[in-house]
Amino acid sequence: xxxxxxxxxxxxxxxxxxxxxxxxxxxxxxxxxxxxxxxxxxxxxxxxxxxxxxxxxxxxxxxxxxxxxxxxxxxxxxxxxxxxxxxxxxxxxxxxxxxxxxxxxxxxxxxxxxxxxxxxxxxxxxxxxxxxxxxxxxxxxxxxxxxxxxxxxxxxxxxxxxxxxxxxxxxxxxxxxxxxxxxxxxxxxxxxxxxxxxxxxxxxxxxxxxx
Amino acid sequence: xxxxxxxxxxxxxxxxxxxxxxxxxxxxxxxxxxxxxxxxxxxxxxxxxxxxxxxxxxxxxxxxxxxxxxxxxxxxxxxxxxxxxxxxxxxxxxxxxxxxxxxxxxxxxxxxxxxxxxxxxxxxxxxxxxxxxxxxxxxxxxxxxxxxxxxxxxxxxxxxxxxxxxxxxxxxxxxxxxxxxxxxxxxxxxxxxxxxxxxxx
Numbered sequence: 134x135x136x137x138x139x140x141x142x143x144x145x146x147x148x149x150x151x152x153x154x155x156x157x158x159x160x161x162x163x164x165x166x167x168x169x170x171x172x173x174x175x176x177x178x179x180x181x182x183x184x185x186x187x188x189x190x191x192x193x194x195x196x197x198x199x200x201x202x203x204x205x206x207x208x209x210x211x212x213x214x215x216x217x218x219x220x221x222x223x224x225x226x227x228x229x230x231x232x233x234x235x236x237x238x239x240x241x242x243x244x245x246x247x248x249x250x251x252x253x254x255x256x257x258x259x260x261x262x263x264x265x266x267x268x269x270x271x272x273x274x275x276x277x278x279x280x281x282x283x284x285x286x287x288x289x290x291x292x293x294x295x296x297x298x299x300x301x302x303x304x305x306x307x308x309x310x311x312x313x314x315x316x317x318x319x320x321x322x323x324x325x326x327x328x329x330x331x332x333x334x335x336x337x338x339x340x341x342x343x344x
Numbered sequence: 345x346x347x348x349x350x351x352x353x354x355x356x357x358x359x360x361x362x363x364x365x366x367x368x369x370x371x372x373x374x375x376x377x378x379x380x381x382x383x384x385x386x387x388x389x390x391x392x393x394x395x396x397x398x399x400x401x402x403x404x405x406x407x408x409x410x411x412x413x414x415x416x417x418x419x420x421x422x423x424x425x426x427x428x429x430x431x432x433x434x435x436x437x438x439x440x441x442x443x444x445x446x447x448x449x450x451x452x453x454x455x456x457x458x459x460x461x462x463x464x465x466x467x468x469x470x471x472x473x474x475x476x477x478x479x480x481x482x483x484x485x486x487x488x489x490x491x492x493x494x495x496x497x498x499x500x501x502x503x504x505x506x507x508x509x510x511x512x513x514x515x516x517x518x519x520x521x522x523x524x525x526x527x528x529x530x531x532x533x534x535x536x537x538x539x540x541x542x543x544x545x
Contacts, residue, residue: 211483214506245490245499246482 152287156200156226157279159188163199163223165216168206170233170265177268187275196222201278202255205265207235208248220255228282230274231257234264347431351393359383364436372420372434380437381447387423387435388452395423395433398449401459403467407493415440419469421449439469448474466491483507 164174177184184190193199196219208216220229231251234240237260239249251257258281259274348371355361359379364372375383387395404418417439425431437446448471450457460471461480468489471477479486483503488495510531514524 210486210501210503211507214503218506244497245495245501249500 149286149288153283153285157282160201160228160275160278160282161191161193161199162189162201162203162230163193163196163219164203164205165219166203166205167208167212168233168235168265170205170236173265173268174203174205174232174271177271182268182272184272184275187272187279189275196220197224199223200227202227202229203232204229204236204251205232207240207242208251208254209246210248211246213248213254216251217254226285228258228278229255230259230261230278232261232271232274233266234262237262240264347392347428348433351433354392355383355386358386361435367434370432370434372436374436374438377437377439377446380435381449381452383435384421384449384452387433393425394427395425395431397424397426398422398453398455398459399424401456401463403463403469403491405467405491405493414438417441417444417467417469419446419463444468445470445472447472450474465489468492 164171166172166174176182178190178192189201196202200223202220202223204216220227229251231237235242235247236251237257239247243249248254259278261270261274263270352361352363352373355373355375359375359382361373361375361379361383364374366372387393399422400420402420402422404420406412406414406416406418415438419437419439421435421437423433423435439446446469448456448460450460450471450473457475458480460474461476461478463469464471464474464477465479465481466489482490483501484507485503486501488499510527518524
């Protein structure tokens with residue numbers, strides 16, 4: 134152990150820290166752009182602002198490969214089921230950013246057709262104000278999201294996830310034990326019976342030969 | 345304008361149209377709906393008119409309009425020509441609430457198909473003889489017509505599932521000469537995907 138440590142190729146850390154470090158520095162956004170906010174997101178991606186500085190340069194156009202659902206623009210009632218479906222298709226862990234006034238609250242579209250904030254449909258992690266917000270605001274939101282991810286615990290989530298599984302395993306084990314005990318009891322009683330029968334037979338034979 | 349005013353005499357004589365005096369800066373004629381189709385055909389094809397562009401079809405709801413008496417709804421057709429730079433006119437049909445029907449002109453102008461669908465969607469005016477009168481902007485489960493003045497401004501209606509557009513798509517492909525051989529299982533409507541309270545179309 135000392136020999137290995139002297140070579141300085143081992144670091145000790147908590148698993149939470151290393152997992153969160155990996156997650157927060159490669160957030161791949163899924164752009165759900167429906168209005169002018171999407172244009173601001175495009176300029177955030179370009180070289181002038183350069184979202185790749187925090188590892189988010191890969192804009193994935195499939196929910197199965199992305200971590201952050203970026204809702205940029207007005208969501209109408211006709212679109213709401215589509216947005217929900219896309220959120221459900223994303224693999225966990227997943228986060229949602231509501232970009233701009235429309236996605237956060239419906240904005241000035243206080244009418245029959247517009248959803249008053251996407252938090253009626255899906256949970257939201259970070260809201261960005263503005264109509265549309267500047268790229269700097271978007272960066273701010275990403276930093277806030279990174280801070281949030283920093284505080285998350287992979288192990289805790291995992292413990293919760295496996296809790297159910299553990300309980301199931303425990304229940305199954307108890308059932309198996311019971312079954313095994315029953316089987317043993319059955320076998321023992323069977324054995325006792327056969328021994329008894331054998332003894333009875335012997336007794337009968339002895340009685341016969343005596344006669 | 346001067347061009348159009350020459351037309352007025354012919355329109356009055358042939359189709360019983362009247363000039364709408366409420367329109368002070370433009371040229372609008374009022375026409376009965378029985379004569380609408382013939383009038384639009386005349387305006388499209390006659391040498392003196394040649395209105396070859398239908399810019400828009402507009403619905404109007406006069407409920408609660410100041411100093412207005414008459415039928416509740418109106419449908420306006422905005423016309424333009426490519427043959428002369430300033431020749432523009434509008435044709436207006438008044439429609440009562442109890443008999444909310446207008447003949448369709450989708451056979452004269454191809455764009456009228458969707459424009460009429462929009463007016464039907466937002467105002468509930470029925471266009472008789474329209475090939476495919478469905479909602480255009482609002483979703484399939486929407487009830488009522490949102491641009492009517494008596495529609496509550498803040499009444500919101502949730503959609504529970506995506507519109508199922510496959511039959512429409514297939515019909516279009518078949519009209520283009522393709523043949524639908526088989527449908528894959530994934531695209532068939534799944535009962536589990538409908539949320540509670542949705543209507544299956």
